[in-house]
Amino acid sequence: MTTTDETAAHDTRLRSLGPDYVARWEARGSVRTRPRKTIDFTQTGYFFPEDRQPLLLDENVAALGEQAKERILIQSFFKYLHDIVNLEIKEIVSACTKVLYSDLPVEFGPEIKLNTYSIVIDEYYHVYIAQDLIMQLREQYPDLGEFDFPTSDSQHAVAEIKKRLEPQYHDVFEILANCCFETTLVRELVEFFDSKDVHPSIRYYVNDHMNDESRHYAFFLDLMKYLWAEVSEDFREAIGSLMGEFVKLYLSVESEKRFNAQLLESVLGDREQAERSIGELYAGFDVTTDMPIVQNVLRAFGKAGMLEHPAVRSSFRKIGWEI
Ligand SMILES: [Fe+2]
Ligand SMILES: [Fe+2]
Numbered sequence: 001m002t003t004t005d006e007t008a009a010h011d012t013r014l015r016s017l018g019p020d021y022v023a024r025w026e027a028r029g030s031v032r033t034r035p036r037k038t039i040d041f042t043q044t045g046y047f048f049p050e051d052r053q054p055l056l057l058d059e060n061v062a063a064l065g066e067q068a069k070e071r072i073l074i075q076s077f078f079k080y081l082h083d084i085v086n087l088e089i090k091e092i093v094s095a096c097t098k099v100l101y102s103d104l105p106v107e108f109g110p111e112i113k114l115n116t117y118s119i120v121i122d123e124y125y126h127v128y129i130a131q132d133l134i135m136q137l138r139e140q141y142p143d144l145g146e147f148d149f150p151t152s153d154s155q156h157a158v159a160e161i162k163k164r165l166e167p168q169y170h171d172v173f174e175i176l177a178n179c180c181f182e183t184t185l186v187r188e189l190v191e192f193f194d195s196k197d198v199h200p201s202i203r204y205y206v207n208d209h210m211n212d213e214s215r216h217y218a219f220f221l222d223l224m225k226y227l228w229a230e231v232s233e234d235f236r237e238a239i240g241s242l243m244g245e246f247v248k249l250y251l252s253v254e255s256e257k258r259f260n261a262q263l264l265e266s267v268l269g270d271r272e273q274a275e276r277s278i279g280e281l282y283a284g285f286d287v288t289t290d291m292p293i294v295q296n297v298l299r300a301f302g303k304a305g306m307l308e309h310p311a312v313r314s315s316f317r318k319i320g321w322e323i
Pocket of ligand 1: 123212213
């Protein structure tokens with residue numbers, strides 16, 4: 001008898017669910033092959049890409065000079081690391097745990113599970129590195145202060161959609177949502193850091209993370225394709241009809257806005273001015289199909305066979321996207 005996993009593993013279109021995946025992990029995984037990441041403070045560079053922090057466009061901030069800019073960028077890096085840690089531990093590891101141990105309507109064989117264990121190890125290792133970097137920066141800059149980190153938009157989106165979905169669909173939805181994060185959001189988060197003004201030690205860290213996430217991309221894209229094809233039609237109908245709203249929610253910038261409002265208030269010492277500037281800086285922002293990350297989401301859904309489903313198509317029409 002052929003198990004579902006053997007079928008998947010021998011299907012060349014789903015190669016990353018089979019043994020090739022861990023062979024690549026054993027040879028190139030960051031946790032398998034790379035030394036500790038230490039920040040070389042004798043080198044210069046920002047800890048977060050300038051063009052990704054809209055607060056720097058505010059004229060009151062610009063007037064404060066270089067030191068204020070450096071501090072804003074370090075705090076932005078902390079927020080970034082916090083979001084990565086939360087996404088990797090609370091979302092991705094939780095979805096992997098469901099693949100490994102939940103009673104799901106789709107069977108996952110031993111090879112898929114072995115690959116999934118390697119993902120969990122990678123994500124914990126990425127969180128370990130993030131914590132190590134935070135501690136090195138705090139030691140170098142002891143007076144940075146603490147901020148409240150608002151819930152990320154990806155976590156908020158999963159919670160919101162679950163409220164609208166019957167409980168029997170929750171686990172499959174969460175796994176699909178994380179396949180979506182790993183094929184779009186994580187790549188975006190890692191890629192945007194690879195810019196010239198960023199400190200060399202941070203770029204090294206980011207490149208290493210990217211190396212692992214490129215492999216994860218292949219696994220989660222195949223997992224999304226497999227899961228979507230294997231669940232029964234009522235799952236595709238129920239989950240598919242909420243996909244448009246899910247994408248719009250998880251790509252919004254509410255969490256970034258709330259954090260930046262706090263950060264700006266701390267820099268300017270004026271809450272009202274901070275709120276006004278945030279309103280101006282983000283005026284007119286909307287998640288639209290012109291954004292590269294939206295194109296990536298649609299491409300991933302297309303490759304996974306989801307865009308052909310009428311429920312998915314109409315869910316995008318509901319949010320005003322013609323695809
Ligand atoms: Fe990661
Ligand atoms: Fe990942």
